[in-house]
Amino acid sequence: MKRGLSLYAAVAFAFLYVPLFVLVVFSFNQSRFTIWTGFSLDWYRAVFANTEMAEATWNSVVIAVTSSALSAVIGTLAAYGIWKRRSPLLTGSLYLSLVTPEIVTGISLLAFFQLVFRVVHLTLGLYTVVLAHVAFSIAYVAIVVTARLRTLDPSLEEAAMDLGATPWRAFWRVTLPALAPGIIAAALLALIVSFDDYVITSLVAGVDSETLPMVIYAIARRGANPTINAVSTLIVVGFGALIIISERVRQR
Amino acid sequence: MKQLRFWMLAPARVWMALFFAAPLLIVVAYSLLTRGDYGGVEQPTTLENFTRLFDPLYGAILLRSLVIAIVATAFCLLLGFPMALFISRSGRRKNLYLQLVTLPFWTSFLVRTYAWLFLLRDTGLINTLLIKAGIVSSPLPLLYNNGAVLLGLVYGYLPFMVLPLYATIERMEPALLEAAADLGARPFAALRRVTLPLALPGMFAGSVLVFIPCMGAYLTPDLLGGGKTVMAGNLIQNQFTTARDWPFGSAVSLMLMAINMLLLLPMMRRSEDVL
Structure with missing residues (x-):
């Protein structure tokens, strides 16, 4: 049975990795077809020469950095507040936000913004994407930070307060430093989820605020294209680096 | 302390109320209204949007989503259980294998879906190899069908199944298996x-985690199903963009959430504290 299991697992891991491997290998292929004709960096050149992609990447970075920073702060404070005393309504809405299909979150926000714009004279833009991304990232951050809080000894804060620290000072000087690795990991998670999101983003982004997944999606819908292989490889490498950093930080 | 806690919870409460709860309530309200002439919503209130869900055309889409999501969950179970078992029995390499499962999950979902588009297309690796080997003479239509969507979903959400399965198997007392062996059970019987x-x-926990995103899938059926395989998510998107029937799109959204909740609640109870 043991050998059978190992073989099965090998096949399953191959299933997980072969598609990505093929994708990466053929981003270095000369031909646009899936026949190896020789090594080339042409598709990478095409990526870097593509101004639409560059602009969209910049938008994605701005959105991801802003929304992950905001959600890290809001989510950490919320996790701490809930840890102190239960808040069923907030906890419930955070969980509900996790199980709501992305497409539903997206159209509900679209309907919401359209309604608001009837009163306030604004249009969809980058900021609407940030507002949406923070809304779905708070739950991720809160969960990661709560897991870290559970490993914490509450008597540390009590000791700080017995020694005369205000509740805020006890939080700021005792609890927060202990939470830091969890918060950083959570922020990176939010960063990746935000950078990758297509469904919600495409619904609430303004006409002038296309993101990288939106550009990739538009091309991929017309079929495969090695330029997408090249940009995908860059994304995989970038995400991989971020994940390794976050794992290192979390285990510290 | 009480005051501090209030101010700490305030930003999350305000944000979730404004950008999560309020939008959902708008969807609830819209689902009861009539479609406007220029795409918006109008009075009078009606239940017609919900009765339309049972129209064979739309009923078929909801049913297809349900079937695809259930089959995808079943495949994830079949594939994920041996994987979880293997990881829990690999001693020092446990963490390495566990990370190997989670790593692709953290690489862009869009990229992973595209990877299959690249493999399955007419000039993709699979068809190229099959033609070169002389097994087929013209490319097989691997892309843009239910099978491709199913494959994409299983691929996308397999880690969601493996992780909770691994967590429960790992918590199991090893002595239980030894006891079973002592009593004469063969490995397979044990x-x-x-x-x-x-x-x-x-x-149960893994099934919930896989089923929910599969049921609401939009990206996978759109990219790998190529418009032919319409699932509930595509129907909603279509109603809010091209068809501009927001009330009906809202009704489909609520139906989707209701199905998820209906399956989620009993499953959550049975998944104990794995979730």
Whole structure:
């Protein structure tokens, strides 16, 4: 049975990795077809020469950095507040936000913004994407930070307060430093989820605020294209680096 | 302390109320209104949007989403259980294998879906190899069908199944299997009668985690189904963009959430504290 299991697992891991491997290998292929004709960096050149992609990447970075920073702060404070005393309504809405299909979150926000714009004279833009991304990232951050809080000894804060620290000072000087690795990991998670999101983003982004997944999606819908292989490889490498950093930080 | 806690919770409360709860309530309200002439919503209130869900055309889409999501969950279980078992039995390499499972999950979902588009297309690797080997003369239509969507979903959400399964198997007392062996159970019998029943909470938890995103899938059916395989998510998107029938799109959204909740609540209870 043991050998059978190992073989099965090998096949399953191959299933997980072969598609990505093929994708990466053929981003270095000369031909646009899936026949190896020789090594080339042409598709990478095409990526870097593509101004639409560059602009969209910049938008994605701005959105991801802003929304992950905001959600890290809001989510950490919320996790701490809930840890102190239960808040069923907030906890419930955070969980509900996790199980709501992305497409539903997206159209509900679209309907919401359209309604608001009837009163306030604004249009969809980058900021609407940030507002949406923070809304779905708070739950991720809160969960990661709560897991870290559970490993914490509450008597540390009590000791700080017995020694005369205000509740805020006890939080700021005792609890927060202990939470830091969890918060950083959570922020990176939010960063990746935000950078990758297509469904919600495409619904609430303004006409002038296309993101990288939106550009990739538009091309991929017309079929495969090695330029997408090249940009995908860059994304995989970038995400991989971020994940390794976050794992290192979390285990510290 | 009380005041501090209030101010700490305030930003999350305000944000979730404004950008999560309020939008959902708008969807609830819209689902009861009539479609406007220029795409918006109008009075009078009606239940017509919900009765339309049972129109064979739309009923078929909801049913297809349900079937695809259930089959995808089943495949994830079949594939994920041996993987979880393998990882829990690999001693020092456990963490490495566990990370190998989670790593692709953290690489862009869009990229992973595109990877299959690249493999399955007419000039993709699979068809190229099949033609070169002389097995087929013209490319097989691997892309843009239900099978491709199913494959994409299983691929996308397999880690969601493996992780809770691994967590339950890992918590199991190893002595239980030794006891089963002492009593004369062969490895396979011990697996079936000891490990499998004890892993049930993990199976329920994993199934919930896989089923929910599959049921609401939009990206996978759109890219790999190529417009032919319409699932509930595509129907909603279509109603809010091209068809501009927001009330009906809202009704489909609520129906989707209702189905999820209906399946989620009993499953959550049985998944114990794995979730």
